Amino acid sequence: MTGPVLLSPPDVGALEESYVLRALRSGWVAPAGPELAEFEREVAARVGTGHAVAVSSGTAALHLALLALGTGPGDVVLVPTLTFAATANAVRYTGAEPVFVDCDPATGNVDVALLADLLDRLTADGERVAAVIPVDLFGTCVDYASLLPRCEAAGVPVVEDAAEALGATYRGRPAGSFGRAAALSFNGNKIITTSGGGMLVSDDADLVDRCRYLATQARQPVLHYEHTEIGYNYRLSNVLAALGRAQLCRLDAMMARRRELRERYAKLFAAVGGVRLLGDHDPGSNCWLTVVVVDPVEAGWDVIDLAAHLRARQIETRPVWKPMHLQPVFASARAALTGAAARLFARGLTLPSGSALTEPQISRVLETISEFLEARR
Structure with missing residues (x-):
């Protein structure tokens, strides 16, 4: 490492x-x-x-x-x-x-x-x-x-x-x-x-x-x-x-690089129950950040567990945006809510997605995630 x-x-x-x-x-x-x-x-x-x-x-x-x-x-x-x-x-x-x-x-x-x-x-x-x-x-x-x-x-x-x-x-x-x-x-x-x-x-x-x-x-x-x-x-x-x-x-080449990485994530998670990629069926996305969404009941693990596993190996992740209606500064604001954003905040995790990531770095991320999934099968 x-x-x-x-x-x-x-x-x-x-x-x-x-x-x-x-x-x-x-x-x-x-x-x-x-x-x-x-x-x-x-x-x-x-x-x-x-x-x-x-x-x-x-x-x-x-x-x-x-x-x-x-x-x-x-x-x-x-x-x-x-x-x-x-x-x-x-x-x-x-x-x-x-x-x-x-x-x-x-x-x-x-x-x-x-x-x-x-x-x-x-x-x-x-x-x-x-x-x-x-x-x-x-x-x-x-x-x-x-x-x-x-x-x-x-x-x-x-x-x-x-x-x-x-x-x-x-x-x-x-x-x-x-x-x-x-x-x-x-x-x-x-x-x-x-x-x-x-x-x-x-x-x-x-x-x-x-x-x-x-x-x-x-x-x-x-x-x-x-x-x-x-x-x-x-x-x-x-x-x-x-x-x-x-x-x-270089925009088109950088988008292609990010899309290639997203497809590798999709392949890695394809057979894992309770896991999906956010918006992964959109062919027009620029694939800026890849977000994995986990149903902890079906998957048997939580995104917090995955984030901790990656963090221990110096791999950065981040939750999806914390909804504005949950932010202290907007606590009194009006909102029309269904609970969907709060669930995505609880279940979503952004994974390394940059076009500057090297092949050794990408391999390290994918292998670390595979290691995590294997331990929970």
Whole structure:
């Protein structure tokens, strides 16, 4: 055993080094420059939207999109309970109230029927629902064929949280191309990384212009520094954009590597009763993270046991996202619940999934899991 095996480490190499060095030598090291403009153009083209603005994080992209839609105090925004805190935090940044919705147990994505019923109830009660934020969980897209017509009928805009889903597709259409706007993340553990960073993408040119303006401290287009409203320091640097451009060149190969690893996990667990992979029947997933879901009664063991066994051998795992309605900071929030998200939190475990994992590391993970399963047969 030589060193830890991480869940999803950055996958960078010589190509990224050459792009970053080029950006440094150009002198453009601030949040402006040719690499930044090209990165925005290339991501928009990949996602299939007309416009994009690169920002400091996926959270910033969500915040800007909500602001551009006029979200503010007194409004409510529907958010899946099974997500990372950033989705709900961005709502709070605007002063609006997140109302949480439980998930589809097969995928972990938002339960569309439950969301539609909640949307009807809230609007009937006279509340202003400023937006719906579906989350493409672990790289698998939401059922947009069902979701979008429900939101459109209610007159509520959709802001797609595609932070985990760059490269994924739904019925042939890229993640990030659904709704009025979408947020992408390039955090260090994502499928591509700019160290930290994100992007807002949309076909709405006016919305993107508004977000770009707010992301640059809402500075007025005059020679001196003039500000008529509050803005934010949210722009991505030109150097980090260069890193992102190199990563984007390798996206398809990195997705293929993650899918190959998922298939090896699927084969390993295929004959194990009470065990499944979350969303494993989605051919459009980018396979960002592979999640194993265990029924402890049928399997005879718990994910906690597997996690402890792997941890003892320096192999990193992580539970699925703790639902927002169970987080202390959102304890008083309203929620429409079925119990599905809480069960996935109790029974789900993310396994090492990164494209940078070496074959010896992958073999070590698979052999350690096999050892665990054999001991419990």
